[in-house]
Amino acid sequence: MYKIRIIGAGLAGSEAAIYLAKKGYNVDLIEMRPKYTTKAHTTSLPAELVCSNSLGSADILNASGLLKKEAEILGSALFEIANATSIPSGNSLSVDRFGFSNEVEKTIKNYKNINIIREKYEKIDDTTPTIIATGPLTSDELCNEIKAKFGQSNFHFFDAVAPIVEKKSINFDKAFYASRWDKGDADFINCPMDKSEYENFYNILINSQRAKLKDFEANYFEGCMPIEVMASRGKDTLRFGPMKPVGIFDKRIKTEFKKHQFWAIVQLRQDDKMANLYNLVGFQTNLLWSEQKKLIHSIPGLENANIVRYGVMHANTFINSPQILNKYLQTKKYKNIFFAGQLTGVEGYCESIATGLLAAINMDLYIKNKQMITLSNNTMLGALTDYITYSEHKKFQPINSNWGIINELSEESGKIKDKKYKNTLRSQRATEEIQKLKDNIKE
Ligand SMILES: Cc1cc2nc3c(=O)[nH]c(=O)nc-3n(C[C@H](O)[C@H](O)[C@H](O)COP(=O)(O)OP(=O)(O)OC[C@H]3O[C@@H](n4cnc5c(N)ncnc54)[C@H](O)[C@@H]3O)c2cc1C
Numbered sequence: 438m439y440k441i442r443i444i445g446a447g448l449a450g451s452e453a454a455i456y457l458a459k460k461g462y463n464v465d466l467i468e469m470r471p472k473y474t475t476k477a478h479t480t481s482l483p484a485e486l487v488c489s490n491s492l493g494s495a496d497i498l499n500a501s502g503l504l505k506k507e508a509e510i511l512g513s514a515l516f517e518i519a520n521a522t523s524i525p526s527g528n529s530l531s532v533d534r535f536g537f538s539n540e541v542e543k544t545i546k547n548y549k550n551i552n553i554i555r556e557k558y559e560k561i562d563d564t565t566p567t568i569i570a571t572g573p574l575t576s577d578e579l580c581n582e583i584k585a586k587f588g589q590s591n592f593h594f595f596d597a598v599a600p601i602v603e604k605k606s607i608n609f610d611k612a613f614y615a616s617r618w619d620k621g622d623a624d625f626i627n628c629p630m631d632k633s634e635y636e637n638f639y640n641i642l643i644n645s646q647r648a649k650l651k652d653f654e655a656n657y658f659e660g661c662m663p664i665e666v667m668a669s670r671g672k673d674t675l676r677f678g679p680m681k682p683v684g685i686f687d688k689r690i691k692t693e694f695k696k697h698q699f700w701a702i703v704q705l706r707q708d709d710k711m712a713n714l715y716n717l718v719g720f721q722t723n724l725l726w727s728e729q730k731k732l733i734h735s736i737p738g739l740e741n742a743n744i745v746r747y748g749v750m751h752a753n754t755f756i757n758s759p760q761i762l763n764k765y766l767q768t769k770k771y772k773n774i775f776f777a778g779q780l781t782g783v784e785g786y787c788e789s790i791a792t793g794l795l796a797a798i799n800m801d802l803y804i805k806n807k808q809m810i811t812l813s814n815n816t817m818l819g820a821l822t823d824y825i826t827y828s829e830h831k832k833f834q835p836i837n838s839n840w841g842i843i844n845e846l847s848e849e850s851g852k853i854k855d856k857k858y859k860n861t862l863r864s865q866r867a868t869e870e871i872q873k874l875k876d877n878i879k880e
Pocket of ligand 1: 444445446467469478559572573576579752777780790
């Protein structure tokens with residue numbers, strides 16, 4: 438039987454190893470801990486949860502809950518273990534931290550065809566089918582190797598993400614499409630402020646609390662200025678930076694020609710292929726999420742904005758998946774090499790497990806010379822994979838599961854106001870598609 442190499446016994450790597458071992462492959466699972474460790478791991482256990490012990494919502498009407506359900510249908514071993522080691526936590530799936538990782542280790546060790554090799558992987562061998570799942574804290578040597586093989590500009594050491602909102606929640610009585618000085622297409626959505634609105638926004642911003650960076654993260658952000666830091670340099674700094682109003686006009690309002698119609702403007706840029714999501718340009722931020730919500734809702738036009746992704750700044754190694762990967766999580770350049778987990782630009786425990794599973798399913802099909810699978814954007818896993826591999830991204834930043842990346846139900850569905858009912862229909866549609874796919878890939 439073929440040998441497959443999996444690099445990193447984290448969440449994605451452990452999930453992939455178990456799936457492929459079940460299929461009968463000889464799996465070399467290469468993990469550098471405990472000999473070498475990361476700045477967040479503290480044990481030698483596989484699938485260690487580096488921070489919270491919560492795997493997010495267990496409710497299928499929640500985006501993360503749906504992703505879990507989809508992975509369960511596709512045969513996820515880690516979610517099965519998570520359910521078996523869960524502890525009471527209301528509507529979410531929280532686990533006994535060490536119970537969970539110990540059980541993953543036990544499962545891996547029960548497969549005689551998984552060989553755990555405790556060493557640091559440094560050179561990518563593209564002659565052996567390999568899944569690289571070394572996570573957000575990939576060792577420096579492997580980071581350099583990935584850069585050498587796939588290009589310097591296709592590798593990132595941190596993310597500084599600006600918040601993303603759903604377009605349909607934007608109030609277009611106030612917001613409007615325009616480009617600066619009418620250059621090119623009017624692709625940007627603009628949220629204008631008068632002087633008092635700007636002052637209100639500014640006061641909220643400078644009084645907001647920031648999230649605490651870990652010590653090892655602080656030096657990553659020297660060259661990257663969050664809006665709260667920019668604002669602390671002076672009341673008008675933002676008006677001469679990302680909130681510059683010059684050259685942007687709302688044509689619905691008649692004014693004699695001046696350099697600007699407004700005191701300040703927040704611009705939003707299209708973020709996904711379907712134009713459902715828009716990010717706030719220049720708004721990378723490290724504010725607490727509750728503070729971001731208050732701040733964003735103070736922007737005219739975004740009073741009721743549905744925030745699908747909050748801004749974050751943290752150490753995070755990830756590849757430029759839109760350039761490097763195809764939709765099967767296989768590299769375009771080396772057919773034997775797949776990537777999975779947070780390193781692909783998905784973010785979160787569940788997203789890492791789910792992409793580990795998808796990479797393993799496709800690795801199996803690839804080796805058998807069968808058609809690999811993609812899931813449609815009706816499913817959370819399909820929409821996530823599509824997002825990270827969509828090659829037109831102007832500035833790719835990591836993403837977690839959210840409803841904004843999912844296809845609308847139908848044209849009429851825009852009229853469905855009951856969110857719970859809508860998510861019930863979306864979840865049904867997704868699980869039916871995944872079930873059908875599962876039946877098709879069964880041998
Ligand atoms: C500090 C921190 C806190 C986080 N907190 C949360 C949270 O609370 N909730 C959440 O949902 N997500 C969180 N995340 C994000 C993310 O979901 C987790 O990091 C998740 O563990 C990613 O899964 P993974 O399988 O991609 O990587 P990991 O689980 O990190 O697994 C990667 C493995 O690869 C190994 N490795 C690295 N380099 C090499 C090498 N060269 N050779 C061999 N092995 C190597 C590592 O030792 C590790 O075991 C956090 C991330 C960080 C960095």
